[in-house]
Amino acid sequence: MSTNRGVVYIKPGVVEVQSIDFPKLALGNRKCEHGVILQIVSTNICGSDQHMVRGRTTAPAGLVLGHEITGVVLEAGRDVEFIKAGDLVSVPFNIACGRCRNCKAGQTGICLNVNPSRPGAAYGYVDMGGWVGGQAEYVMVPYADFNLLKFPDKDQAMAKIRDLTLLSDIFPTGFHGAVTAGVGPGSVVYVAGAGPVGLACAASCHLLGAAVVIVGDMIPERLEQARSFGCEIVDLRSDTPLPDQIAGIIGVPEVDAAVDCVGFEARGHGHAAGTEQPATVLNAAMQITRAGGAVGIPGLYVTEDPGAHEEAAKTGNLSLRLGLGWAKSLSFATGQCPVMKYHRQLMNTIIYDKIQIAKAVNVQVIRLDDAPGGYHDFDKGAAKKFVLDPNGMIPN
Structure with a gap:
C-alpha cells in the first residue's frame, strides 16, 4: 500500500508531520471520477494557515493543512478528459465545481457546490468544506479539468518552480x-x-x-x-x-x-x-x-x-x-481571490520573465519535515515565503 505524510494541526502553536491516508478518487462513499491524485512538487505555508495554527479560528485538531499546491498527476479519474498522468499542474486554492451559477460567472471563490456550510471551499482549511490539505506528499483534487492549470512545458516549469508555485494563491x-x-x-x-x-x-x-x-x-x-x-x-x-x-x-x-x-x-x-x-x-x-x-x-x-x-x-x-x-x-x-481569473496570465508573466515574484516574496524551500520550524519562523515575522518540497523534486 502506498504511504503518505502531511502537516497536521495538533493544537494552538503546534503542528506535526504525521502519516496520513493515501488519497483516493472518492468523495465519501462514491467514486470521484472527475478528480486526480497528485504527487506534490511544492506546497506553501500561507499566512491564512498561520491564523489557524495560532488558534485564531475554530479549526479542529487533526486537520491536514495546506491549500497552495503544485504537483504532477499520478492518476486521473475516468471522467477527466484533458488532464493526463504526468502533467505538471498548478492547483487554485479555491475548489470549484465549474457548474454552478457562480462558477459560470467566474466567481470560483464562492462555488455553491463544494461546501455544505457556505459558498466557497479550500483545501485544508477550517469551515471550507472538509477537504484534505496539500501540505503532504500526495493529495486528491476534484473537478480536475476545470480546476487545474497545466504548465505547457514541464521542464521549463520546473526550472521556474519557485515562482510558479506562487500561482496557487x-x-x-x-x-x-x-x-x-x-x-x-x-x-x-x-x-x-x-x-x-x-x-x-x-x-x-x-x-x-x-x-x-x-x-x-x-x-x-x-x-x-x-x-x-x-x-x-x-x-x-x-x-x-x-x-x-x-x-x-x-x-x-x-x-x-x-x-x-x-x-x-x-x-x-x-x-x-x-x-x-x-x-x-x-x-x-x-x-x-x-x-x-x-x-x-x-x-x-x-x-x-x-x-x-x-x-x-x-x-x-x-x-x-x-x-x-x-x-x-x-x-x-x-473575499477570496478567484484564482482562475488570473492564474494563466500570471503564469505567462513568469514564463516570459516579466516578473520575479519568488525574489520579491523571498521564497525559501524547505523539506516537509522542516514544516514545524517554518511555521515557527513565519509566526515570528520572518521575511520569507516558506515553500515545502515534500518529495525532493525541486531542483537546487
Missing part, C-alpha cells in the same frame, strides 16, 4: 487586491502589510504600471524586503501618523488606491503598535485613500475568532468608520 491574491483597488498605469498605491501576500501585491502593482508603491509594516526585515524591489516604505511603529508619512514620500497625505493585506489580526499603529485592533488597517485605508478611490481587501477576515481581544470581534464585528468611506465615495472589494 499569493500571486493571484496579491494581484486581485491591486486590481480591485483600481491600480493601473501611474497609480499611487498604499499596501498594508509586507508579509508574502503584501509583497506579492506590491510586485503586482509594479506589474500593473503603478508609479509609486508604498508598503507599510511593523517588521523591519519585511520592510527591507519591500524596499529591495523598488517600493517606498512606512514603519507603522512610528508615532508619525500614516498620512504624514505618506505626505513625506509623495507630497500629499493620500493615495489613489489602498490594499489591505493584513486582515483580522491587525495591530494599532504608532504608540498602539503592540495592541491588537482588528479594524485598524481598514480605517487607515479609508483615511488615506482619495475621494472616489478604492480599497482592495484580500486580507482574511473571519466570522469566528475565538482568540479575539474584543468580544464583538469574536464574531467578526469590527468598529469600522464606514461613514468616512461613504462620505468619500470609496469602493470596497472583499
Whole structure:
C-alpha cells in the first residue's frame, strides 16, 4: 500500500508531520471520477494557515493543512478528459465545481457546490468544506479539468518552480487586491502589510504600471524586503501618523488606491503598535485613500475568532468608520481571490520573465519535515515565503 505524510494541526502553536491516508478518487462513499491524485512538487505555508495554527479560528485538531499546491498527476479519474498522468499542474486554492451559477460567472471563490456550510471551499482549511490539505506528499483534487492549470512545458516549469508555485494563491491574491483597488498605469498605491501576500501585491502593482508603491509594516526585515524591489516604505511603529508619512514620500497625505493585506489580526499603529485592533488597517485605508478611490481587501477576515481581544470581534464585528468611506465615495472589494481569473496570465508573466515574484516574496524551500520550524519562523515575522518540497523534486 502506498504511504503518505502531511502537516497536521495538533493544537494552538503546534503542528506535526504525521502519516496520513493515501488519497483516493472518492468523495465519501462514491467514486470521484472527475478528480486526480497528485504527487506534490511544492506546497506553501500561507499566512491564512498561520491564523489557524495560532488558534485564531475554530479549526479542529487533526486537520491536514495546506491549500497552495503544485504537483504532477499520478492518476486521473475516468471522467477527466484533458488532464493526463504526468502533467505538471498548478492547483487554485479555491475548489470549484465549474457548474454552478457562480462558477459560470467566474466567481470560483464562492462555488455553491463544494461546501455544505457556505459558498466557497479550500483545501485544508477550517469551515471550507472538509477537504484534505496539500501540505503532504500526495493529495486528491476534484473537478480536475476545470480546476487545474497545466504548465505547457514541464521542464521549463520546473526550472521556474519557485515562482510558479506562487500561482496557487499569493500571486493571484496579491494581484486581485491591486486590481480591485483600481491600480493601473501611474497609480499611487498604499499596501498594508509586507508579509508574502503584501509583497506579492506590491510586485503586482509594479506589474500593473503603478508609479509609486508604498508598503507599510511593523517588521523591519519585511520592510527591507519591500524596499529591495523598488517600493517606498512606512514603519507603522512610528508615532508619525500614516498620512504624514505618506505626505513625506509623495507630497500629499493620500493615495489613489489602498490594499489591505493584513486582515483580522491587525495591530494599532504608532504608540498602539503592540495592541491588537482588528479594524485598524481598514480605517487607515479609508483615511488615506482619495475621494472616489478604492480599497482592495484580500486580507482574511473571519466570522469566528475565538482568540479575539474584543468580544464583538469574536464574531467578526469590527468598529469600522464606514461613514468616512461613504462620505468619500470609496469602493470596497472583499473575499477570496478567484484564482482562475488570473492564474494563466500570471503564469505567462513568469514564463516570459516579466516578473520575479519568488525574489520579491523571498521564497525559501524547505523539506516537509522542516514544516514545524517554518511555521515557527513565519509566526515570528520572518521575511520569507516558506515553500515545502515534500518529495525532493525541486531542483537546487
